Amino acid sequence: MEIYYNAKVYMNDGSGSSAEALAVEDGVIKAVGSSEEMLALASPTDKANDLEGALIMPGFVDSHLHFLEYAGEKRLVDLTGSKDKEDMLSILRERLPEALDKGVPLKGSGFNQNFWEDPTMPLRHDLDRLSTDIPIAITRTCHHVTVCNTPALRLCGLEQSNPDGILQEDDQYALLNALPRPTVDDIKELILSACYDVASKGITEIQTDDLTLIPIEPYGKTIIDAFRQLSEEGKLPIRVYEQCNLPSMERLKAFLNDGYMTGQSFGNFTIGPLKLLGDGALGARSAALMEPYQDDPENTGILNFRDKELSDLVLKAHKAGMQIAIHGIGDRCIQQILDSFAKALEEDPREDHRHGIVHCQITRPEQLRAMQDMNIMAYIQPVFLKADQYIVEDRIGPELTSSSYDWRTMEDMGIRLAGGSDCPVEPFDILPNMYYALTCREPGAEHAWHPEKSLTLEETIRLFTSDGAYASFSEDRRGKILPGFDADFVVLDRDITTLPAEALLEAQVLMTFVGGKNVYSI
Ligand SMILES: [Zn+2]
Numbered sequence: 302m303e304i305y306y307n308a309k310v311y312m313n314d315g316s317g318s319s320a321e322a323l324a325v326e327d328g329v330i331k332a333v334g335s336s337e338e339m340l341a342l343a344s345p346t347d348k349a350n351d352l353e354g355a356l357i358m359p360g361f362v363d364s365h366l367h368f369l370e371y372a373g374e375k376r377l378v379d380l381t382g383s384k385d386k387e388d389m390l391s392i393l394r395e396r397l398p399e400a401l402d403k404g405v406p407l408k409g410s411g412f413n414q415n416f417w418e419d420p421t422m423p424l425r426h427d428l429d430r431l432s433t434d435i436p437i438a439i440t441r442t443c444h445h446v447t448v449c450n451t452p453a454l455r456l457c458g459l460e461q462s463n464p465d466g467i468l469q470e471d472d473q474y475a476l477l478n479a480l481p482r483p484t485v486d487d488i489k490e491l492i493l494s495a496c497y498d499v500a501s502k503g504i505t506e507i508q509t510d511d512l513t514l515i516p517i518e519p520y521g522k523t524i525i526d527a528f529r530q531l532s533e534e535g536k537l538p539i540r541v542y543e544q545c546n547l548p549s550m551e552r553l554k555a556f557l558n559d560g561y562m563t564g565q566s567f568g569n570f571t572i573g574p575l576k577l578l579g580d581g582a583l584g585a586r587s588a589a590l591m592e593p594y595q596d597d598p599e600n601t602g603i604l605n606f607r608d609k610e611l612s613d614l615v616l617k618a619h620k621a622g623m624q625i626a627i628h629g630i631g632d633r634c635i636q637q638i639l640d641s642f643a644k645a646l647e648e649d650p651r652e653d654h655r656h657g658i659v660h661c662q663i664t665r666p667e668q669l670r671a672m673q674d675m676n677i678m679a680y681i682q683p684v685f686l687k688a689d690q691y692i693v694e695d696r697i698g699p700e701l702t703s704s705s706y707d708w709r710t711m712e713d714m715g716i717r718l719a720g721g722s723d724c725p726v727e728p729f730d731i732l733p734n735m736y737y738a739l740t741c742r743e744p745g746a747e748h749a750w751h752p753e754k755s756l757t758l759e760e761t762i763r764l765f766t767s768d769g770a771y772a773s774f775s776e777d778r779r780g781k782i783l784p785g786f787d788a789d790f791v792v793l794d795r796d797i798t799t800l801p802a803e804a805l806l807e808a809q810v811l812m813t814f815v816g817g818k819n820v821y822s823i
Pocket residue numbers: 365366367510628723
């Protein structure tokens with residue numbers, strides 16, 4: 302048994318209770334109470350850890366991210382800080398010799414031309430100025446658009462047909478498909494290269510969308526095998542709930558035929574929901590809207606599926622017993638998703654399905670009511686306000702803005718929320734993400750964006766702990782500090798549960814524990 306004492310333990314049990322200490326045995330919380338009580342439980346061989354007044358709270362859950370994409374991006378040129386097109390090109394130029402040395406394409410990620418004085422999209426010919434020998438591909442911060450130079454397009458067989466070099470949505474996989482396929486061992490190495498980063502932010506569970514990383518495979522078997530093997534070998538330090546992105550009937554069937562299903566667990570690795578990508582993003586104006594973009598009147602965005610295609614996939618997965626989570630940002634896409642859920646639930650009613658909409662940003666009041674009626678979850682990313690607060694109203698006008706990003710109303714209506722980062726779109730730092738949920742304000746800004754949409758501190762903490770656990774059907778054993786729960790917890794250097802919101806920006810993660818195991822220490 303291990304004792305952690307002289308702390309404040311925020312139990313997150315809905316009653317605001319706290320304690321001073323906890324006892325952990327065999328990966329499970331055995332008891333919670335005063336330091337004196339817990340120390341009294343210990344035998345002379347048990348270890349007692351004095352936490353010197355730190356805060357213990359349930360481990361954080363990131364309910365939607367792209368973990369392997371993050372891991373892969375660590376190897377890419379970071380373009381997030383580029384000040385304009387020329388600056389971005391010079392950052393890339395510096396890394397050209399390295400790509401040439403290794404004989405691999407030069408790949409960059411994270412630029413956002415909307416932050417530049419001249420917001421013109423960089424194109425193929427701009428990248429050709431860097432090299433007409435080395436393939437170069439750069440992905441926008443939203444991950445919905447990639448720009449290629451001529452050699453990269455040549456690899457994909459698109460040299461003649463794509464004069465601007467812009468690949469959108471699934472077309473972005475063309476380059477990946479043209480390169481040698483990674484092996485299970487490659488993926489295992491990739492996974493392990495990023496687990497520590499996640500744990501260092503106090504995250505104990507990720508719900509992650511990775512299977513399309515090797516799009517050429519029938520359903521991402523190499524990736525599932527890699528996670529499974531690591532987990533079964535006891536080498537996966539964090540819990541992983543895979544949001545299985547299977548964007549065609551063929552893939553979904555191949556996956557189901559191999560016997561996979563939501564809830565199947567291999568230790569720390571568990572098969573999660575069917576994940577689909579319904580539309581684009583607001584920044585790139587590819588989120589599918591009912592009315593044209595106010596700042597682009599010819600454009601209503603892009604739906605990735607035809608109605609029937611989406612509802613067939615949803616029905617197939619639903620009938621098979623899977624949970625379903627679909628990326629929907631624009632109101633037109635959200636409607637398409639709701640219609641497909643309604644059809645599936647009508648044909649095959651199921652109580653505790655926990656289907657959800659990932660992002661769920663541009664919503665109309667009647668859509669929120671439909672979510673409430675059908676018990677549809679919303680996977681939200683409060684940190685998106687960092688960028689979106691400056692564009693939402695320009696894109697969709699004030700009226701639709703008032704019913705969008707409306708976490709307060711969702712919470713009040715009883716719509717289940719789960720918080721996430723969508724990393725690598727935004728970093729998976731949970732504490733700053735919480736800050737946006739709590740304040741709807743950019744740190745240091747004088748005014749909040751729409752403070753009436755914000756959540757309370759208790760709701761904010763739930764969003765990234767027990768509500769995240771609900772999204773993976775694990776709320777009865779994770780997300781709270783209670784006897785019998787898994788010993789997944791984080792230790793912070795200050796008490797964010799009583800300090801002003803700014804403490805969320807300053808707090809440090811001191812330690813992270815998954816199943817009682819210390820997976821990170823500062
Ligand atoms: Zn995503």
